Amino acid sequence: MLAHLPILQVIVPLMAAPACLILRRPQLVWLFTLLASALAFIISILLLQQVMQTGTISYELGGWSPPWGIEYRIDKLNAFIALIISGVSTVVLLAAQTSIEKEIPQDKHTLFYILYLLSLTGMLGIVTTGDAFNVFVFLEISSLSAYSLIALGRDRRALWASFQYLIMGTIGATFILIGIGLMYQMTGTLNMADLATRLPEVAETRTVTTAYVFFIVGVCLKLALFPLHLWLPNAYAHAPSIVTAFFAATSTKVAAYLLIRFTFSIFGVSFSFTTLPMETLFLGLGLLGIFVASTVAIYQDNIKHVFAYSSVAQIGYMIVGFSMSTNAGLSAMLLHVFNHALMKGALFLALGAVLYRVGSTQLRDFQGLGRQMPLTMAAIVVAGLSLIGVPLTVGFVSKWYLVVAAIEKGWWPVAGLVLLASLLAVVYVWRIVETAYFKAPVVGKELVQEAPMTFLIPVWILVSANVYFGIDTRISVDIATAAAQSLFGVVP
Protein backbone atom coordinates (compact mmCIF):
# COMPACT_ATOMS: atom_id res chain seq x y z
CA MET A 1 0.00 0.00 0.00
CA LEU A 2 2.71 2.48 1.01
CA ALA A 3 4.61 1.79 -2.19
CA HIS A 4 1.61 2.89 -4.23
CA LEU A 5 1.12 6.25 -2.54
CA PRO A 6 2.27 8.36 -5.51
CA ILE A 7 -0.47 7.03 -7.75
CA LEU A 8 -3.08 6.92 -4.99
CA GLN A 9 -2.54 10.63 -4.55
CA VAL A 10 -4.13 11.14 -7.98
CA ILE A 11 -6.38 8.11 -8.24
CA VAL A 12 -8.33 8.73 -5.03
CA PRO A 13 -9.95 12.02 -6.10
CA LEU A 14 -10.19 10.81 -9.71
CA MET A 15 -12.20 7.72 -8.74
CA ALA A 16 -14.20 9.61 -6.15
CA ALA A 17 -15.48 12.04 -8.78
CA PRO A 18 -17.73 9.68 -10.79
CA ALA A 19 -18.66 7.81 -7.59
CA CYS A 20 -20.45 10.97 -6.46
CA LEU A 21 -23.08 10.29 -9.11
CA ILE A 22 -24.15 7.11 -7.33
CA LEU A 23 -24.66 8.82 -3.98
CA ARG A 24 -27.04 11.46 -5.29
CA ARG A 25 -28.00 13.01 -1.92
CA PRO A 26 -26.11 16.33 -1.73
CA GLN A 27 -25.31 15.93 1.96
CA LEU A 28 -23.76 12.50 1.37
CA VAL A 29 -21.88 13.71 -1.70
CA TRP A 30 -20.38 16.53 0.34
CA LEU A 31 -19.21 14.16 3.09
CA PHE A 32 -17.81 11.79 0.49
CA THR A 33 -15.94 14.60 -1.30
CA LEU A 34 -14.56 15.79 2.00
CA LEU A 35 -13.44 12.27 2.79
CA ALA A 36 -11.70 11.87 -0.58
CA SER A 37 -9.95 15.20 -0.21
CA ALA A 38 -8.91 14.41 3.36
CA LEU A 39 -7.54 11.08 2.18
CA ALA A 40 -5.52 12.87 -0.49
CA PHE A 41 -4.26 15.21 2.23
CA ILE A 42 -3.17 12.29 4.43
CA ILE A 43 -1.43 10.67 1.46
CA SER A 44 0.45 13.87 0.72
CA ILE A 45 1.57 14.14 4.35
CA LEU A 46 2.85 10.55 4.26
CA LEU A 47 4.59 11.21 0.96
CA LEU A 48 6.27 14.34 2.25
CA GLN A 49 7.48 12.49 5.35
CA GLN A 50 8.81 9.67 3.22
CA VAL A 51 10.57 12.06 0.84
CA MET A 52 12.13 14.09 3.63
CA GLN A 53 13.52 10.93 5.20
CA THR A 54 14.55 8.74 2.29
CA GLY A 55 14.77 11.05 -0.72
CA THR A 56 13.12 10.99 -4.12
CA ILE A 57 10.48 8.35 -4.80
CA SER A 58 10.09 6.98 -8.29
CA TYR A 59 6.89 5.11 -9.14
CA GLU A 60 6.51 3.20 -12.38
CA LEU A 61 3.00 3.42 -13.69
CA GLY A 62 1.70 -0.01 -14.69
CA GLY A 63 5.14 -1.52 -14.06
CA TRP A 64 6.60 0.01 -17.26
CA SER A 65 10.01 1.32 -16.46
CA PRO A 66 10.89 4.88 -17.49
CA PRO A 67 11.65 6.44 -19.94
CA TRP A 68 9.19 4.23 -21.87
CA GLY A 69 6.52 4.11 -19.24
CA ILE A 70 5.08 7.03 -17.35
CA GLU A 71 6.96 7.72 -14.18
CA TYR A 72 5.57 9.47 -11.10
CA ARG A 73 8.45 11.13 -9.39
CA ILE A 74 8.01 12.63 -5.95
CA ASP A 75 10.75 14.84 -4.59
CA LYS A 76 10.75 17.49 -1.88
CA LEU A 77 9.45 20.18 -4.20
CA ASN A 78 6.32 18.48 -5.49
CA ALA A 79 5.53 16.72 -2.22
CA PHE A 80 5.46 20.19 -0.65
CA ILE A 81 3.17 21.64 -3.35
CA ALA A 82 0.87 18.59 -3.24
CA LEU A 83 0.57 19.09 0.51
CA ILE A 84 -0.50 22.71 0.03
CA ILE A 85 -3.08 21.81 -2.62
CA SER A 86 -4.71 18.90 -0.83
CA GLY A 87 -4.56 20.67 2.55
CA VAL A 88 -6.26 23.85 1.39
CA SER A 89 -8.76 21.83 -0.62
CA THR A 90 -9.79 19.87 2.47
CA VAL A 91 -10.16 22.89 4.72
CA VAL A 92 -12.10 24.84 2.10
CA LEU A 93 -14.44 21.90 1.54
CA LEU A 94 -15.53 22.06 5.20
CA ALA A 95 -17.47 25.20 4.35
CA ALA A 96 -18.64 24.05 0.92
CA GLN A 97 -22.02 22.64 1.87
CA THR A 98 -23.18 25.84 3.60
CA SER A 99 -21.69 28.18 1.05
CA ILE A 100 -23.09 26.67 -2.13
CA GLU A 101 -26.56 26.43 -0.59
CA LYS A 102 -27.08 30.08 -1.42
CA GLU A 103 -24.91 30.35 -4.50
CA ILE A 104 -25.65 27.29 -6.61
CA PRO A 105 -29.06 25.78 -7.44
CA GLN A 106 -29.83 22.60 -5.49
CA ASP A 107 -29.87 20.29 -8.54
CA LYS A 108 -26.31 21.26 -9.47
CA HIS A 109 -24.73 20.45 -6.10
CA THR A 110 -23.62 16.95 -7.04
CA LEU A 111 -22.12 18.25 -10.27
CA PHE A 112 -20.30 20.92 -8.32
CA TYR A 113 -18.56 18.33 -6.15
CA ILE A 114 -17.67 16.18 -9.15
CA LEU A 115 -16.06 19.14 -10.90
CA TYR A 116 -14.29 20.11 -7.71
CA LEU A 117 -12.79 16.65 -7.33
CA LEU A 118 -11.74 16.57 -10.98
CA SER A 119 -10.06 19.91 -10.62
CA LEU A 120 -8.25 18.64 -7.54
CA THR A 121 -7.21 15.52 -9.46
CA GLY A 122 -5.80 17.63 -12.26
CA MET A 123 -3.74 19.81 -9.96
CA LEU A 124 -2.38 16.88 -7.95
CA GLY A 125 -1.63 15.08 -11.21
CA ILE A 126 0.38 17.99 -12.65
CA VAL A 127 2.41 18.09 -9.49
CA THR A 128 3.12 14.38 -9.04
CA THR A 129 3.80 13.27 -12.60
CA GLY A 130 7.29 12.90 -13.98
CA ASP A 131 6.19 12.90 -17.61
CA ALA A 132 5.98 16.08 -19.66
CA PHE A 133 2.97 15.08 -21.75
CA ASN A 134 1.14 13.85 -18.68
CA VAL A 135 1.49 17.41 -17.38
CA PHE A 136 -0.49 18.68 -20.36
CA VAL A 137 -3.25 16.10 -19.89
CA PHE A 138 -3.67 16.86 -16.19
CA LEU A 139 -3.46 20.56 -16.89
CA GLU A 140 -6.44 20.24 -19.20
CA ILE A 141 -8.36 18.10 -16.70
CA SER A 142 -7.94 20.77 -14.06
CA SER A 143 -8.58 23.65 -16.47
CA LEU A 144 -11.71 22.25 -18.09
CA SER A 145 -13.26 21.57 -14.71
CA ALA A 146 -12.12 25.04 -13.59
CA TYR A 147 -13.96 26.71 -16.48
CA SER A 148 -17.15 24.86 -15.59
CA LEU A 149 -16.78 25.62 -11.89
CA ILE A 150 -16.40 29.33 -12.58
CA ALA A 151 -19.43 29.28 -14.87
CA LEU A 152 -21.48 27.99 -11.91
CA GLY A 153 -21.33 31.48 -10.37
CA ARG A 154 -24.75 32.99 -9.75
CA ASP A 155 -24.13 36.15 -11.77
CA ARG A 156 -24.29 36.07 -15.58
CA ARG A 157 -20.87 37.72 -15.58
CA ALA A 158 -19.51 34.41 -14.32
CA LEU A 159 -20.31 32.93 -17.73
CA TRP A 160 -18.43 35.66 -19.52
CA ALA A 161 -15.47 35.37 -17.13
CA SER A 162 -15.45 31.62 -17.69
CA PHE A 163 -15.51 32.03 -21.48
CA GLN A 164 -12.62 34.49 -21.41
CA TYR A 165 -10.66 32.17 -19.16
CA LEU A 166 -11.44 29.29 -21.53
CA ILE A 167 -9.97 31.16 -24.50
CA MET A 168 -6.88 32.37 -22.62
CA GLY A 169 -6.38 29.10 -20.79
CA THR A 170 -6.60 27.04 -23.97
CA ILE A 171 -4.11 29.28 -25.73
CA GLY A 172 -1.79 28.83 -22.74
CA ALA A 173 -2.23 25.07 -22.69
CA THR A 174 -1.65 24.86 -26.45
CA PHE A 175 1.56 26.87 -26.08
CA ILE A 176 2.65 24.37 -23.44
CA LEU A 177 1.80 21.57 -25.87
CA ILE A 178 3.94 23.19 -28.58
CA GLY A 179 6.80 23.52 -26.10
CA ILE A 180 6.56 19.87 -25.12
CA GLY A 181 6.40 18.85 -28.80
CA LEU A 182 9.58 20.75 -29.59
CA MET A 183 11.32 19.21 -26.59
CA TYR A 184 10.30 15.77 -27.78
CA GLN A 185 11.50 16.59 -31.26
CA MET A 186 14.97 17.43 -30.00
CA THR A 187 15.40 14.68 -27.44
CA GLY A 188 12.99 11.87 -28.31
CA THR A 189 11.82 11.58 -24.72
CA LEU A 190 9.01 12.89 -22.56
CA ASN A 191 10.29 11.71 -19.21
CA MET A 192 11.37 14.72 -17.15
CA ALA A 193 14.49 13.16 -15.65
CA ASP A 194 15.49 11.92 -19.10
CA LEU A 195 14.80 15.33 -20.63
CA ALA A 196 17.03 16.90 -18.02
CA THR A 197 19.99 14.75 -19.06
CA ARG A 198 19.43 15.05 -22.80
CA LEU A 199 18.51 18.71 -23.23
CA PRO A 200 21.94 20.15 -22.33
CA GLU A 201 23.45 18.27 -25.29
CA VAL A 202 21.26 20.19 -27.73
CA ALA A 203 20.84 23.35 -25.68
CA GLU A 204 22.63 25.51 -28.25
CA THR A 205 19.93 25.03 -30.89
CA ARG A 206 17.22 27.49 -31.70
CA THR A 207 14.59 24.77 -31.37
CA VAL A 208 15.32 24.28 -27.69
CA THR A 209 15.16 28.01 -27.06
CA THR A 210 11.82 28.14 -28.88
CA ALA A 211 10.56 25.17 -26.86
CA TYR A 212 11.47 26.87 -23.61
CA VAL A 213 9.91 30.17 -24.60
CA PHE A 214 6.64 28.59 -25.76
CA PHE A 215 6.44 26.53 -22.59
CA ILE A 216 7.19 29.44 -20.29
CA VAL A 217 4.71 31.80 -21.97
CA GLY A 218 2.03 29.12 -21.69
CA VAL A 219 2.80 28.57 -18.02
CA CYS A 220 2.85 32.29 -17.33
CA LEU A 221 -0.64 32.58 -18.82
CA LYS A 222 -1.80 29.97 -16.34
CA LEU A 223 0.21 31.63 -13.59
CA ALA A 224 -1.48 34.97 -14.37
CA LEU A 225 1.88 36.70 -14.42
CA PHE A 226 1.46 40.37 -15.25
CA PRO A 227 0.63 41.28 -18.09
CA LEU A 228 -0.97 37.87 -18.83
CA HIS A 229 -3.29 38.14 -15.83
CA LEU A 230 -6.34 39.57 -17.59
CA TRP A 231 -8.50 36.47 -17.11
CA LEU A 232 -7.91 36.23 -13.37
CA PRO A 233 -9.76 39.13 -11.67
CA ASN A 234 -13.15 38.45 -13.26
CA ALA A 235 -12.84 34.69 -12.93
CA TYR A 236 -12.09 35.02 -9.20
CA ALA A 237 -14.72 37.68 -8.59
CA HIS A 238 -17.67 35.92 -10.21
CA ALA A 239 -16.98 32.26 -9.41
CA PRO A 240 -18.77 30.70 -6.41
CA SER A 241 -16.94 31.66 -3.18
CA ILE A 242 -15.71 28.15 -2.47
CA VAL A 243 -14.25 27.90 -5.95
CA THR A 244 -12.48 31.23 -5.56
CA ALA A 245 -11.02 30.24 -2.20
CA PHE A 246 -9.80 26.95 -3.63
CA PHE A 247 -8.35 28.37 -6.86
CA ALA A 248 -6.81 31.47 -5.32
CA ALA A 249 -4.89 29.22 -2.96
CA THR A 250 -3.93 26.48 -5.39
CA SER A 251 -4.25 26.90 -9.14
CA THR A 252 -1.63 29.59 -9.64
CA LYS A 253 0.66 27.63 -7.30
CA VAL A 254 0.54 24.71 -9.68
CA ALA A 255 1.69 26.97 -12.51
CA ALA A 256 4.44 28.32 -10.26
CA TYR A 257 5.50 24.73 -9.66
CA LEU A 258 5.69 24.05 -13.41
CA LEU A 259 7.76 27.17 -13.90
CA ILE A 260 10.24 26.04 -11.24
CA ARG A 261 10.30 22.42 -12.38
CA PHE A 262 10.97 23.14 -16.03
CA THR A 263 13.35 26.02 -15.48
CA PHE A 264 15.46 24.56 -12.70
CA SER A 265 15.34 20.79 -12.98
CA ILE A 266 14.76 20.29 -16.72
CA PHE A 267 16.30 23.12 -18.70
CA GLY A 268 18.74 24.05 -15.96
CA VAL A 269 19.76 27.40 -14.56
CA SER A 270 22.71 27.81 -16.89
CA PHE A 271 20.44 27.56 -19.93
CA SER A 272 17.50 29.65 -18.77
CA PHE A 273 19.36 32.33 -16.90
CA THR A 274 22.61 32.58 -18.82
CA THR A 275 21.66 31.88 -22.42
CA LEU A 276 18.35 33.72 -22.11
CA PRO A 277 17.80 37.03 -20.31
CA MET A 278 15.26 35.51 -17.93
CA GLU A 279 16.64 37.32 -14.90
CA THR A 280 15.90 40.82 -16.20
CA LEU A 281 12.65 39.76 -17.81
CA PHE A 282 11.16 38.09 -14.75
CA LEU A 283 12.46 40.71 -12.34
CA GLY A 284 10.94 43.47 -14.45
CA LEU A 285 7.59 41.74 -14.92
CA GLY A 286 7.46 40.70 -11.26
CA LEU A 287 8.04 44.22 -9.96
CA LEU A 288 5.68 45.75 -12.52
CA GLY A 289 3.05 43.18 -11.53
CA ILE A 290 3.43 44.02 -7.85
CA PHE A 291 3.02 47.75 -8.35
CA VAL A 292 0.42 47.86 -11.11
CA ALA A 293 -1.84 45.16 -9.62
CA SER A 294 -1.59 46.56 -6.07
CA THR A 295 -2.48 50.01 -7.34
CA VAL A 296 -5.43 48.71 -9.33
CA ALA A 297 -6.56 46.76 -6.25
CA ILE A 298 -6.86 50.01 -4.28
CA TYR A 299 -9.46 51.38 -6.69
CA GLN A 300 -11.77 48.36 -6.78
CA ASP A 301 -15.20 48.47 -5.18
CA ASN A 302 -15.87 44.76 -5.11
CA ILE A 303 -13.72 43.22 -2.38
CA LYS A 304 -13.38 40.01 -4.36
CA HIS A 305 -11.81 42.12 -7.13
CA VAL A 306 -9.50 43.76 -4.58
CA PHE A 307 -8.10 40.43 -3.44
CA ALA A 308 -8.02 39.04 -6.98
CA TYR A 309 -5.75 41.90 -8.07
CA SER A 310 -3.80 41.43 -4.88
CA SER A 311 -3.25 37.81 -5.96
CA VAL A 312 -1.70 39.06 -9.19
CA ALA A 313 0.58 41.27 -7.08
CA GLN A 314 1.54 38.36 -4.82
CA ILE A 315 2.47 36.33 -7.89
CA GLY A 316 4.79 39.24 -8.65
CA TYR A 317 6.57 38.65 -5.33
CA MET A 318 6.99 34.98 -6.17
CA ILE A 319 8.42 35.85 -9.57
CA VAL A 320 10.87 38.33 -8.04
CA GLY A 321 12.14 35.50 -5.83
CA PHE A 322 12.28 33.25 -8.88
CA SER A 323 14.25 35.77 -10.95
CA MET A 324 17.11 35.78 -8.45
CA SER A 325 17.97 32.20 -9.49
CA THR A 326 19.72 31.72 -6.17
CA ASN A 327 19.04 29.21 -3.46
CA ALA A 328 17.77 31.92 -1.11
CA GLY A 329 15.54 33.47 -3.75
CA LEU A 330 13.95 30.18 -4.65
CA SER A 331 13.38 29.31 -0.97
CA ALA A 332 11.66 32.68 -0.54
CA MET A 333 9.47 31.97 -3.56
CA LEU A 334 8.46 28.54 -2.26
CA LEU A 335 7.74 29.96 1.17
CA HIS A 336 5.55 32.59 -0.40
CA VAL A 337 3.72 29.94 -2.42
CA PHE A 338 2.88 28.20 0.86
CA ASN A 339 2.09 31.37 2.79
CA HIS A 340 0.05 32.95 0.05
CA ALA A 341 -2.10 29.83 -0.12
CA LEU A 342 -2.87 30.25 3.59
CA MET A 343 -3.63 33.97 3.33
CA LYS A 344 -5.77 33.90 0.23
CA GLY A 345 -7.56 30.74 1.30
CA ALA A 346 -8.55 32.44 4.56
CA LEU A 347 -9.48 35.75 2.92
CA PHE A 348 -11.66 34.36 0.14
CA LEU A 349 -13.35 31.91 2.48
CA ALA A 350 -14.15 34.77 4.86
CA LEU A 351 -15.53 36.71 1.90
CA GLY A 352 -17.68 33.67 1.18
CA ALA A 353 -19.08 34.00 4.70
CA VAL A 354 -19.82 37.69 4.10
CA LEU A 355 -21.53 36.83 0.83
CA TYR A 356 -23.56 34.17 2.66
CA ARG A 357 -24.86 36.62 5.25
CA VAL A 358 -24.92 39.94 3.41
CA GLY A 359 -25.47 38.75 -0.15
CA SER A 360 -22.77 40.95 -1.64
CA THR A 361 -19.06 41.69 -1.37
CA GLN A 362 -19.24 45.31 -2.48
CA LEU A 363 -17.21 47.57 -0.20
CA ARG A 364 -20.24 49.63 0.86
CA ASP A 365 -21.96 46.50 2.17
CA PHE A 366 -19.12 45.99 4.64
CA GLN A 367 -20.33 48.95 6.68
CA GLY A 368 -20.89 47.93 10.28
CA LEU A 369 -19.80 44.34 9.73
CA GLY A 370 -17.09 44.78 12.37
CA ARG A 371 -19.82 44.57 15.01
CA GLN A 372 -22.27 42.31 13.21
CA MET A 373 -19.82 39.62 12.14
CA PRO A 374 -16.93 40.12 14.59
CA LEU A 375 -15.28 36.74 14.09
CA THR A 376 -15.40 36.85 10.30
CA MET A 377 -14.10 40.39 10.17
CA ALA A 378 -11.36 39.60 12.68
CA ALA A 379 -10.30 36.77 10.38
CA ILE A 380 -10.18 39.17 7.42
CA VAL A 381 -8.11 41.61 9.47
CA VAL A 382 -5.57 38.98 10.60
CA ALA A 383 -5.25 37.52 7.10
CA GLY A 384 -5.05 41.07 5.73
CA LEU A 385 -2.19 41.85 8.14
CA SER A 386 -0.53 38.71 6.90
CA LEU A 387 -0.98 39.96 3.33
CA ILE A 388 0.73 43.22 4.26
CA GLY A 389 3.56 41.34 5.96
CA VAL A 390 3.19 42.31 9.61
CA PRO A 391 5.47 40.39 12.02
CA LEU A 392 4.02 37.28 13.71
CA THR A 393 2.16 36.36 10.50
CA VAL A 394 3.30 34.22 7.59
CA GLY A 395 3.34 37.23 5.29
CA PHE A 396 6.22 38.64 7.30
CA VAL A 397 8.20 35.41 7.05
CA SER A 398 8.13 35.24 3.27
CA LYS A 399 8.79 38.96 2.78
CA TRP A 400 11.68 38.71 5.23
CA TYR A 401 13.24 35.85 3.29
CA LEU A 402 12.62 37.64 0.00
CA VAL A 403 14.28 40.85 1.18
CA VAL A 404 17.21 38.95 2.69
CA ALA A 405 17.64 37.03 -0.58
CA ALA A 406 17.59 40.29 -2.56
CA ILE A 407 20.21 41.84 -0.31
CA GLU A 408 22.34 38.70 -0.50
CA LYS A 409 22.23 39.02 -4.27
CA GLY A 410 23.22 42.66 -3.96
CA TRP A 411 19.89 43.92 -5.28
CA TRP A 412 19.32 46.71 -2.76
CA PRO A 413 16.80 48.66 -4.84
CA VAL A 414 14.70 45.50 -5.26
CA ALA A 415 14.62 44.96 -1.50
CA GLY A 416 13.49 48.54 -1.08
CA LEU A 417 10.78 48.25 -3.73
CA VAL A 418 9.42 45.06 -2.16
CA LEU A 419 9.04 46.85 1.17
CA LEU A 420 7.55 49.91 -0.49
CA ALA A 421 4.96 47.75 -2.24
CA SER A 422 3.77 46.45 1.12
CA LEU A 423 2.49 49.95 1.81
CA LEU A 424 0.10 49.60 -1.13
CA ALA A 425 -1.31 46.50 0.55
CA VAL A 426 -1.82 48.55 3.70
CA VAL A 427 -4.02 50.92 1.71
CA TYR A 428 -6.41 48.34 0.31
CA VAL A 429 -6.66 46.36 3.53
CA TRP A 430 -7.27 49.57 5.47
CA ARG A 431 -10.17 50.55 3.20
CA ILE A 432 -11.98 47.38 4.29
CA VAL A 433 -11.12 47.81 7.97
CA GLU A 434 -12.29 51.41 7.93
CA THR A 435 -15.60 50.59 6.31
CA ALA A 436 -16.29 47.58 8.49
CA TYR A 437 -15.36 49.05 11.87
CA PHE A 438 -15.94 52.78 11.66
CA LYS A 439 -19.16 53.08 9.69
CA ALA A 440 -22.73 52.38 10.73
CA PRO A 441 -24.58 49.56 8.95
CA VAL A 442 -26.47 50.39 5.75
CA VAL A 443 -30.19 50.93 6.20
CA GLY A 444 -31.98 47.60 5.89
CA LYS A 445 -28.88 45.59 6.78
CA GLU A 446 -28.95 46.14 10.57
CA LEU A 447 -29.89 42.54 11.32
CA VAL A 448 -26.95 40.78 9.73
CA GLN A 449 -25.67 37.98 11.95
CA GLU A 450 -22.35 36.26 12.48
CA ALA A 451 -21.55 33.57 9.91
CA PRO A 452 -22.47 29.97 10.80
CA MET A 453 -19.90 27.69 12.46
CA THR A 454 -19.41 25.72 9.25
CA PHE A 455 -17.76 28.86 7.89
CA LEU A 456 -16.01 30.05 11.01
CA ILE A 457 -14.21 26.78 11.72
CA PRO A 458 -12.41 26.45 8.33
CA VAL A 459 -11.75 30.19 8.16
CA TRP A 460 -10.15 30.17 11.59
CA ILE A 461 -8.18 27.00 10.86
CA LEU A 462 -6.56 28.89 7.99
CA VAL A 463 -6.14 32.08 10.02
CA SER A 464 -4.49 30.22 12.90
CA ALA A 465 -2.21 28.54 10.38
CA ASN A 466 -1.31 32.05 9.23
CA VAL A 467 -0.26 32.94 12.75
CA TYR A 468 1.20 29.57 13.71
CA PHE A 469 3.53 29.37 10.72
CA GLY A 470 4.35 33.03 11.25
CA ILE A 471 5.74 32.27 14.70
CA ASP A 472 6.98 28.71 14.41
CA THR A 473 8.69 28.88 11.02
CA ARG A 474 10.69 25.68 11.39
CA ILE A 475 8.44 23.37 9.40
CA SER A 476 7.66 25.58 6.41
CA VAL A 477 11.13 27.10 6.15
CA ASP A 478 12.87 23.74 6.50
CA ILE A 479 10.82 22.15 3.75
CA ALA A 480 11.08 25.14 1.41
CA THR A 481 14.84 25.39 1.90
CA ALA A 482 15.31 21.65 1.47
CA ALA A 483 13.24 21.75 -1.73
CA ALA A 484 15.22 24.68 -3.11
CA GLN A 485 18.50 23.01 -2.22
CA SER A 486 17.47 19.79 -3.90
CA LEU A 487 16.80 21.74 -7.10
CA PHE A 488 20.20 23.35 -7.04
CA GLY A 489 21.74 20.02 -6.08
CA VAL A 490 20.60 18.41 -9.33
CA VAL A 491 21.63 21.31 -11.51
CA PRO A 492 24.76 22.98 -10.19
Add this chain to the structure above:
Amino acid sequence: MSMILGLYNYWIVIVLMMIGFYIIIAHGHLIKKIVGLNIFQTSVFIFYISLGKVEGGTAPIWQESITLYSNPLPHVLILTAIVVGIATTALGLALTIRLKEAYGTIDEDEIQAMDNQAMDNQDKESKPC
Protein backbone atom coordinates in the same frame (compact mmCIF):
# COMPACT_ATOMS: atom_id res chain seq x y z
CA MET B 1 14.50 26.74 -51.60
CA SER B 2 15.00 23.74 -49.33
CA MET B 3 14.05 26.06 -46.49
CA ILE B 4 10.57 26.23 -47.98
CA LEU B 5 10.05 22.88 -49.70
CA GLY B 6 12.07 20.68 -47.34
CA LEU B 7 10.31 22.01 -44.28
CA TYR B 8 6.90 22.50 -45.86
CA ASN B 9 5.06 20.79 -43.00
CA TYR B 10 6.31 23.43 -40.57
CA TRP B 11 5.22 26.21 -42.88
CA ILE B 12 1.72 24.77 -43.01
CA VAL B 13 1.71 24.56 -39.22
CA ILE B 14 2.86 28.15 -38.83
CA VAL B 15 0.36 29.52 -41.35
CA LEU B 16 -2.54 27.62 -39.76
CA MET B 17 -1.43 28.67 -36.30
CA MET B 18 -1.34 32.34 -37.23
CA ILE B 19 -4.73 32.15 -38.98
CA GLY B 20 -6.26 30.60 -35.88
CA PHE B 21 -4.58 33.05 -33.55
CA TYR B 22 -5.67 35.99 -35.68
CA ILE B 23 -9.30 34.82 -35.65
CA ILE B 24 -9.28 34.49 -31.86
CA ILE B 25 -7.94 38.00 -31.43
CA ALA B 26 -9.71 39.85 -34.23
CA HIS B 27 -13.23 38.44 -34.17
CA GLY B 28 -15.84 39.45 -31.63
CA HIS B 29 -18.25 36.67 -32.57
CA LEU B 30 -17.90 33.95 -29.94
CA ILE B 31 -18.50 31.01 -32.30
CA LYS B 32 -15.84 32.37 -34.63
CA LYS B 33 -13.49 32.64 -31.68
CA ILE B 34 -14.06 28.96 -30.91
CA VAL B 35 -13.45 28.07 -34.56
CA GLY B 36 -10.24 30.08 -34.42
CA LEU B 37 -9.22 28.21 -31.31
CA ASN B 38 -9.89 24.95 -33.14
CA ILE B 39 -7.72 25.93 -36.10
CA PHE B 40 -5.01 27.01 -33.68
CA GLN B 41 -5.11 23.66 -31.88
CA THR B 42 -5.28 21.72 -35.15
CA SER B 43 -2.05 23.33 -36.32
CA VAL B 44 -0.35 21.88 -33.25
CA PHE B 45 -1.88 18.46 -33.96
CA ILE B 46 -0.44 18.57 -37.47
CA PHE B 47 2.90 19.60 -36.05
CA TYR B 48 2.98 16.55 -33.78
CA ILE B 49 1.76 14.18 -36.46
CA SER B 50 4.35 15.34 -38.97
CA LEU B 51 7.02 14.94 -36.28
CA GLY B 52 6.46 11.21 -36.22
CA LYS B 53 7.08 10.69 -39.93
CA VAL B 54 10.31 8.88 -40.69
CA GLU B 55 11.40 9.25 -44.31
CA GLY B 56 10.84 5.94 -46.09
CA GLY B 57 9.15 4.46 -43.05
CA THR B 58 5.75 2.82 -43.24
CA ALA B 59 2.83 2.72 -40.89
CA PRO B 60 3.91 1.27 -37.54
CA ILE B 61 2.28 -2.16 -37.99
CA TRP B 62 4.67 -5.07 -37.47
CA GLN B 63 5.50 -7.14 -40.55
CA GLU B 64 8.32 -9.57 -41.38
CA SER B 65 9.82 -7.78 -44.37
CA ILE B 66 9.72 -4.23 -43.07
CA THR B 67 12.49 -2.71 -41.01
CA LEU B 68 11.74 1.03 -41.07
CA TYR B 69 8.66 2.35 -39.30
CA SER B 70 7.32 5.82 -38.61
CA ASN B 71 7.28 6.84 -34.97
CA PRO B 72 3.81 6.10 -33.60
CA LEU B 73 4.27 7.88 -30.27
CA PRO B 74 3.41 11.44 -31.41
CA HIS B 75 0.25 10.05 -33.03
CA VAL B 76 -0.82 8.47 -29.78
CA LEU B 77 -0.11 11.68 -27.90
CA ILE B 78 -2.14 13.69 -30.34
CA LEU B 79 -5.11 11.35 -30.04
CA THR B 80 -5.25 12.46 -26.43
CA ALA B 81 -4.84 16.09 -27.40
CA ILE B 82 -7.68 15.77 -29.95
CA VAL B 83 -9.98 14.47 -27.23
CA VAL B 84 -8.99 17.42 -25.05
CA GLY B 85 -9.67 19.74 -27.99
CA ILE B 86 -13.14 18.29 -28.48
CA ALA B 87 -13.91 18.70 -24.79
CA THR B 88 -12.75 22.31 -24.91
CA THR B 89 -14.85 23.03 -27.99
CA ALA B 90 -17.91 21.40 -26.45
CA LEU B 91 -17.49 23.40 -23.27
CA GLY B 92 -16.94 26.60 -25.24
CA LEU B 93 -20.10 26.04 -27.28
CA ALA B 94 -22.11 25.19 -24.17
CA LEU B 95 -20.93 28.41 -22.56
CA THR B 96 -21.89 30.31 -25.72
CA ILE B 97 -25.43 28.97 -25.46
CA ARG B 98 -25.64 30.01 -21.81
CA LEU B 99 -24.22 33.44 -22.71
CA LYS B 100 -26.82 33.86 -25.44
CA GLU B 101 -29.56 33.00 -22.93
CA ALA B 102 -28.19 35.38 -20.32
CA TYR B 103 -27.18 38.34 -22.48
CA GLY B 104 -29.23 37.84 -25.65
CA THR B 105 -26.14 38.23 -27.80
CA ILE B 106 -22.92 36.41 -28.61
CA ASP B 107 -20.88 39.41 -29.60
CA GLU B 108 -17.87 40.12 -27.41
CA ASP B 109 -18.19 43.91 -27.54
CA GLU B 110 -21.90 43.92 -26.75
CA ILE B 111 -21.43 41.60 -23.76
CA GLN B 112 -18.55 43.71 -22.52
CA ALA B 113 -20.64 46.87 -22.92
CA MET B 114 -23.48 45.34 -20.87
CA ASP B 115 -21.05 44.32 -18.13
CA ASN B 116 -19.49 47.77 -18.05
CA GLN B 117 -22.93 49.34 -17.81
CA ALA B 118 -23.78 47.08 -14.88
CA MET B 119 -20.55 48.19 -13.20
CA ASP B 120 -21.43 51.87 -13.74
CA ASN B 121 -24.86 51.37 -12.23
CA GLN B 122 -23.29 49.81 -9.15
CA ASP B 123 -21.01 52.81 -8.83
CA LYS B 124 -23.94 55.19 -9.01
CA GLU B 125 -25.72 53.27 -6.28
CA SER B 126 -22.67 53.45 -4.07
CA LYS B 127 -22.18 57.21 -4.50
CA PRO B 128 -24.83 58.43 -1.99
CA CYS B 129 -23.29 56.41 0.84
